[in-house]
Amino acid sequence: MTEPVREFRKQNRYAVDLNFDGGEGGDDEALMRSVSTVNIACGGHAGDEISMRHVVRLALAKGVAIQAHPSYADRANFGRKEVALAPAGIEALVKEQVEALRNIVRQEEGELTGVKPHGALYHAAATSSAVASAVARAVWSVSRALVLVSSPGSKLLDAGRALGLAVAAEGFVDRGYEADGSLVPRGAPGALVEDPAAAARCARSLVLERRTVARNGQAVPLAVDTLCVHGDTPNAPAIAAEVRAALVEAEIIVRSLKGWRPAAPGAEEPSARV
Numbered sequence: 001m002t003e004p005v006r007e008f009r010k011q012n013r014y015a016v017d018l019n020f021d022g023g024e025g026g027d028d029e030a031l032m033r034s035v036s037t038v039n040i041a042c043g044g045h046a047g048d049e050i051s052m053r054h055v056v057r058l059a060l061a062k063g064v065a066i067q068a069h070p071s072y073a074d075r076a077n078f079g080r081k082e083v084a085l086a087p088a089g090i091e092a093l094v095k096e097q098v099e100a101l102r103n104i105v106r107q108e109e110g111e112l113t114g115v116k117p118h119g120a121l122y123h124a125a126a127t128s129s130a131v132a133s134a135v136a137r138a139v140w141s142v143s144r145a146l147v148l149v150s151s152p153g154s155k156l157l158d159a160g161r162a163l164g165l166a167v168a169a170e171g172f173v174d175r176g177y178e179a180d181g182s183l184v185p186r187g188a189p190g191a192l193v194e195d196p197a198a199a200a201r202c203a204r205s206l207v208l209e210r211r212t213v214a215r216n217g218q219a220v221p222l223a224v225d226t227l228c229v230h231g232d233t234p235n236a237p238a239i240a241a242e243v244r245a246a247l248v249e250a251e252i253i254v255r256s257l258k259g260w261r262p263a264a265p266g267a268e269e270p271s272a273r274v
Helices: 003-011 049-062 087-107 119-127 129-142 155-162 196-209 236-249
Strands: 014-022 037-041 065-069 112-115 147-150 166-172 211-213 219-221 226-229 252-254
Touching: 014 065, 014 196, 014 236, 037 049, 049 065, 049 087, 065 087, 087 112, 087 129, 119 129, 119 147, 119 155, 129 147, 129 155, 147 155, 155 166, 166 196, 196 211, 196 226, 196 236, 196 252, 226 236, 236 252
Parallel strands: 014 037, 014 226, 014 252, 037 065, 065 112, 112 147, 147 166, 166 226
Antiparallel strands: 211 219
C-alpha cells in the first residue's frame, strides 16, 4: 500500500454496500459469506415462490439485506433483451414482482430494503425517462421506504429522487467499462472480469478514488454507493470473497443500504464517506 493512500485513510472512513444477484441458479449460499445485500430474482427472468423463499431464508440466516430484482418477463433470454412494453405495462410488471418478494420477506419476518432492476430493464430505465418513471412509480407504490438502485447518471435515479425515494448508484466489479462509463456489451472482449484480484482492484478504486479504468486504459470517473458481483459470473464466490477481503483490508466499511439516505446533490463530500 502506498503511503499517500495510508495517510488518506487516516483522515477519512469509507463505506460501501456489496451486493450480488441471487435466485438465478448460482451458489447463493457461498456468495452470502461475502456480501451485505442480495438482489433476489422475483419471477421475471428467473425465480418463483420456492426459490424466492429459499434465498430469503438464507439471507435472513446470514444477516444479509434483501432487495428485489425485477425484470422483463423473458426467461428465454434471461431478461437481457429489451421487450416492447408500454410504461403502464412496465409499472404493473415491476410492482407485481416487487410485491411478490416483499410478501415472502414479510412472511419470513424480514424486511425488504430496496429494488434493483435486472438486465435489459436496468439499462432501459437508465436511458429512457418513460421507462425510468414507470419503474420508480412501481417501487414508490409498494413502499416509499425502498431504496432504488441503478448506475451513476441513470435516469432511474432521477425518477426516484423526483418521487422522494432514496437512491443509490451502483458500480460493477466483474464487468468491463467503456470510456464513456457504459458497460462493455456482453459477448464482446473485456465484457467480464473473471480474475478475483482484478475485481478487487476495481472495487478499491471505485470506493477510494471514485473511478475505474476502461478497457482502452482510460480512467473513468464513477461515484458509487454499492458494488455488484453477478451471481452467474464464472468464479463468482471467489470474486466476492476477494473483493470483500480487499475492502476490509483498506478499512472500508461493508454495509447494506438499509436506512440509506445519500448526501444531498452537490455536496462536497462523496456519499460513500462516513
